[in-house]
Amino acid sequence: MKKIEIELREKTYPIFIGAGILRNFDKIIDASFKNERIAVAADKRVVKLHRQKLLPLINMKKRKAEVFLFDASEKNKNLAGISKIYSFLQERNYGRDSLIVSAGGGITGDTAAFAASTYMRGIKYVNIPTTLLSAVDSSIGGKTGVNFNGIKNFIGTFYHPEFVIIDTEFFATLPADEIICGLGELVKTAFLAGGKFYNSLYNSIEEIAGGNFKGIENIIYDAVSFKAGVVASDEKEKGLRKILNLGHTFSHAVEKESGFAVKHGQAVIFGIVAALSLSKNMALVTARDYASKLEFIGKIKKKIKVPLISPEILYDAMLSDKKNRSGRIKFVLPGMPGNAVIDAEADKKQVLKAIVTAYNYFK
Amino acid sequence: MKKIEIELREKTYPIFIGAGILRNFDKIIDASFKNERIAVAADKRVVKLHRQKLLPLINMKKRKAEVFLFDASEKNKNLAGISKIYSFLQERNYGRDSLIVSAGGGITGDTAAFAASTYMRGIKYVNIPTTLLSAVDSSIGGKTGVNFNGIKNFIGTFYHPEFVIIDTEFFATLPADEIICGLGELVKTAFLAGGKFYNSLYNSIEEIAGGNFKGIENIIYDAVSFKAGVVASDEKEKGLRKILNLGHTFSHAVEKESGFAVKHGQAVIFGIVAALSLSKNMALVTARDYASKLEFIGKIKKKIKVPLISPEILYDAMLSDKKNRSGRIKFVLPGMPGNAVIDAEADKKQVLKAIVTAYNYFK
Numbered sequence: 173m174k175k176i177e178i179e180l181r182e183k184t185y186p187i188f189i190g191a192g193i194l195r196n197f198d199k200i201i202d203a204s205f206k207n208e209r210i211a212v213a214a215d216k217r218v219v220k221l222h223r224q225k226l227l228p229l230i231n232m233k234k235r236k237a238e239v240f241l242f243d244a245s246e247k248n249k250n251l252a253g254i255s256k257i258y259s260f261l262q263e264r265n266y267g268r269d270s271l272i273v274s275a276g277g278g279i280t281g282d283t284a285a286f287a288a289s290t291y292m293r294g295i296k297y298v299n300i301p302t303t304l305l306s307a308v309d310s311s312i313g314g315k316t317g318v319n320f321n322g323i324k325n326f327i328g329t330f331y332h333p334e335f336v337i338i339d340t341e342f343f344a345t346l347p348a349d350e351i352i353c354g355l356g357e358l359v360k361t362a363f364l365a366g367g368k369f370y371n372s373l374y375n376s377i378e379e380i381a382g383g384n385f386k387g388i389e390n391i392i393y394d395a396v397s398f399k400a401g402v403v404a405s406d407e408k409e410k411g412l413r414k415i416l417n418l419g420h421t422f423s424h425a426v427e428k429e430s431g432f433a434v435k436h437g438q439a440v441i442f443g444i445v446a447a448l449s450l451s452k453n454m455a456l457v458t459a460r461d462y463a464s465k466l467e468f469i470g471k472i473k474k475k476i477k478v479p480l481i482s483p484e485i486l487y488d489a490m491l492s493d494k495k496n497r498s499g500r501i502k503f504v505l506p507g508m509p510g511n512a513v514i515d516a517e518a519d520k521k522q523v524l525k526a527i528v529t530a531y532n533y534f535k
Numbered sequence: 536m537k538k539i540e541i542e543l544r545e546k547t548y549p550i551f552i553g554a555g556i557l558r559n560f561d562k563i564i565d566a567s568f569k570n571e572r573i574a575v576a577a578d579k580r581v582v583k584l585h586r587q588k589l590l591p592l593i594n595m596k597k598r599k600a601e602v603f604l605f606d607a608s609e610k611n612k613n614l615a616g617i618s619k620i621y622s623f624l625q626e627r628n629y630g631r632d633s634l635i636v637s638a639g640g641g642i643t644g645d646t647a648a649f650a651a652s653t654y655m656r657g658i659k660y661v662n663i664p665t666t667l668l669s670a671v672d673s674s675i676g677g678k679t680g681v682n683f684n685g686i687k688n689f690i691g692t693f694y695h696p697e698f699v700i701i702d703t704e705f706f707a708t709l710p711a712d713e714i715i716c717g718l719g720e721l722v723k724t725a726f727l728a729g730g731k732f733y734n735s736l737y738n739s740i741e742e743i744a745g746g747n748f749k750g751i752e753n754i755i756y757d758a759v760s761f762k763a764g765v766v767a768s769d770e771k772e773k774g775l776r777k778i779l780n781l782g783h784t785f786s787h788a789v790e791k792e793s794g795f796a797v798k799h800g801q802a803v804i805f806g807i808v809a810a811l812s813l814s815k816n817m818a819l820v821t822a823r824d825y826a827s828k829l830e831f832i833g834k835i836k837k838k839i840k841v842p843l844i845s846p847e848i849l850y851d852a853m854l855s856d857k858k859n860r861s862g863r864i865k866f867v868l869p870g871m872p873g874n875a876v877i878d879a880e881a882d883k884k885q886v887l888k889a890i891v892t893a894y895n896y897f898k
Binding site for chain 2: 328
């Protein structure tokens, strides 16, 4: 088992990473919580696939948790979905000394964490991400959120868990396109972090994409450490943390305009290619760097499927993104190796061209 | 104009108190905010009564604010009410660099502050309380919240404004029972703070109840200073801050079971009398102290109207209060002068008796 401490101004908390570590849940919980009543908010698909693995959460020696089954989907990630969690807790008289444990992917985690942050002005929260994507991305950094009027994560809070447990055994049942989603954020991290992590992901990306998780513990450890460092420097995303949105301006538009048929991590890879193209045209990356990054993504490009959407429509969607409310679209673009340019602006023509380039790349 | 700084770990912000100080809103805003787009969430009754006073908020020299008219009532203080604010902002493309200014009583402030704390994970917020009650109570301390399934302030956050502007000119149009509401929290503060403030409120309470606000600036200054000190010591209400709930276990039950026909401050005074009675029976206050506090409240007791509700029903409502989810009712009770006992428990019989005593007192 590996452990990373997230050090924030207000709070420090650990992230545990390992295969099968959930079997020790009882011990971890008892070491941290004496009297808290526990509610588990679990994605119902995860419960179906991993009933045995989840038993340590529910049948603890000293107390029993009650389970809220969440039908995790973007269309339930909203205030109505949150209200169901509130009602579940309220009807069962959960008080301020309560703890919500979420078990599921990013949708489950973001929703449960938002509920935890607002139920009686905040109760304790533990996150058990069960997908590669949520393990390396949404479970780290304290962003909670739900969709509002079709705009993703429009309503939310900054709220940190007591700890995060990444048990890599969950990944065994991930469908191929979910693994690609996780790789989307990992590729992004590799482009941002550069150096050693760039090389180790480059060397293992095909194996991971094929469902071989032998070296995944180290990959996750490095990716989480990188994100933890960024978040610790700029928790509220006033500056540096924006780099984590590399390619995301494009990807949010693709997700939205596909009616969320394209999953987040897949859209991120598409978005990174579009951002790379924009970077090249704005002379922010060298031709050689551009080519080597495209070659990196090339290792999984066949697994990316983004339906053709008019670039004009994607452009308009970017304008209505929550980060671009002032009428100008801000991009995070790849820069020189291990660097990114934040708050970049670009001509509409160049943006449309970058989208076309990305479509051609994945054709 | 008086000024108090609230000093918290994360943030320090000022509270301005004075008659007519809203006329300088333009200057105050321009000194603090350069680029923020401003939305004013105003109680529609306040807009009707004080259109002239609110003009400086809307027609600023450098920018115009848009006004969201809020129909402030307990039945709109919920997720549906919050959603209307979200939609108002979203449709007008308010971005992260936005500021919500609320103008109204506690319902308007609590609701607008919750919206500000969750819109795009938090935008800036300024509170202009227009009632005596909200000026001395809800506008100080960073508690935001809305009702959920009929339970008051069940959903919320801790979130602080950039500043609070208490312009006492608003009080001129307060109906008599609203003034009593403010006095309810002021009496509570006097019982907690003791000393000089106890005496000055004792000497001026009848004048204030009659609508004479000549000395109100000093009264508010002292009450806000007291609450600010408590909040600074224990922002998240883990210990000391609980004293501010003196009498509130009773008052929340009265409000709920009257269908919110009894207003908060009125219910607080009723609750303080019940708590006093419980304290006396548990030997937490002397007979002399008990008598002198009842005499204090006696100055306004004729203005308190609480319909008769079965003590048993009130007891059950207390059990379902959000602070008592563990099955035991926790009271904050008056102790020796300038003191209070927190997390007190009592026999059901004693609690019922205290409620009957309070009803007899106000008969």
